[in-house]
Amino acid sequence: MRPDDWHLTEDIDDFLARAGDFLRSRPSLHTMALTMTEKLRMLGTAGNGTPAAVFGWLEQAGEVRATFYRFPPAGLSVTCLTPEQADTLAAHLVSLGHSLPSVSADHHTATAFAEAWQRHTGATPTPRVRLHLHRLGTLTPPEPAPAGWGRLVGERDQEQLMRWCREFAADVGEAVTIDAASWAGTRFAEKRYMFWETPDGTPVSMAGVNPMAAGQVRVDPVYTPAHLRGRGYAGAVTAEVSRAALAAGATDVVLFTNAANPTSNALYQRIGYVPIADWATYDFTPTEPEAS
Template sequence: MTAQLRSASWHFTDDVDEHLDRGGDFLRSRPDLHTVHLTVTAQLRLRGPRAYGDDPPFFGLLTRGDGGVAAALLHTPPYALNVTRLTAAEAEALAVRLLALGHPVSGICADAATAEAFVAEWTRRTGAPGKPRELQRLYRLAELTPPDPAPEGRARMAASSDRDLLIRWYDGFVADAGLHGGRDAAGWADFRLSYGGATLWETADGTPVSMAGLTLAVAGQVRVGPVYTPPELRGRGYAGAVTAEVSRSALAAGAAEVLLFTDLANPTSNGLYQRIGYRAVADWALYEFGAVS
């Protein structure tokens, strides 16, 4: 173990304000790589500690000997552990600390190298196999290129009268993505409606056919998602049109970085987002830990 790693240590808390007071500058230093951490903690501040599930959130900061922050950890059970970039040695040290604390870890989501290093160490120490659930790519908007030709219709911000539709479509997105967790669709819809965080594409007769969400702006970044079109309406360009529109509106509102994640197993969505101007930043991996055999 290097002297630098020996002088570093993890500090944990369940207080989001304490976590951001100490680690906010580090998180804001790379808003793109830390987008999930920034947006989730912002929602926890606004909506309270049960925003993502019944269990309280758990936060961690890896600090160097000089007091500077080297990495951050976020856990909102039942979702996977979310960690910023770690070296292999730092991932090992984190696994050791979490095991010593008895903190349960059902999975990890991080950049691919960090996730792989943590999974290898966790499996070695616990016997629980790490199973890859999803490989993702983080994209940043470079130069917006709206679809040409655009599909018929127009975009509009979702209103309170669209609440039931947003709930159904959020449930549809979760089912399609194979997600599971503690966040209810009604809570998601209400929060997005509270700040204009959902946009619909509707046909000329006013029928909604697709939606794209947008997170709150934090540290100059916003993230597009979820993007959802009902199965029977796919392949008509609606998703590209509504994504381009929320991207345009985010830029117009002053966002410095517009980001989104895609599932690397879906070539259609990856191709779509690149055509409208998104460029790759980093690859992410989500692993789940199975039962010890």
């Protein structure tokens, strides 16, 4: 395998023409790339190129074997790689002058790439987070369900929705501004949301879903204010958005959980989500230049 088996482009249409079938072949495992390319289409960037973005695919014997994307200054997101494939990608990116702050992928790929990046650049990889990727099997709504029902979030709910997205982002350590002026540019804007509300009409929890891509829908985010947790609201609203996704034609419904949170992992498994992969993010600390 050679580093030049990797091909790069800044054009989303070119990328999807080459790698779209590969991404659609494993919709659950390729959820991040499918969601991101769908978002670009919704924003109307398809066909105009995306100068800030870099897309890539590994092609051997006329067949795509892996892909990646990156939106500088964010890190690299890559599909499953062997250690050899990870090494050729690292070598190719270094030869083109790329610098990376991080990598996110399934655990084995992220680890292999982090080690390769360290070999080629001297940068020190540090684990940031471990996640579990789950796919919905048989939906089993919580029983008994908490009092209330799910309802779609509408325009009149926008202030509360943005407030809860801010609180969710703070909980998971995302540095993002979420207000009326910035909302359209955040990763939260393109989703559809549902509130779980109590019989008196008070919203107590929310869940969002990404637009369907290749029959795949990802649940994200799920949030309940701290003082309302432990009452079954998160499970109920997640089951409701999952049911709605299936009713809309989704063939794969997935979500990520923090591996360090046994409560949320157990919750989603009780309603039918099955772990299918471990995920990891590594941050890279560049080598300090030697003092002259």
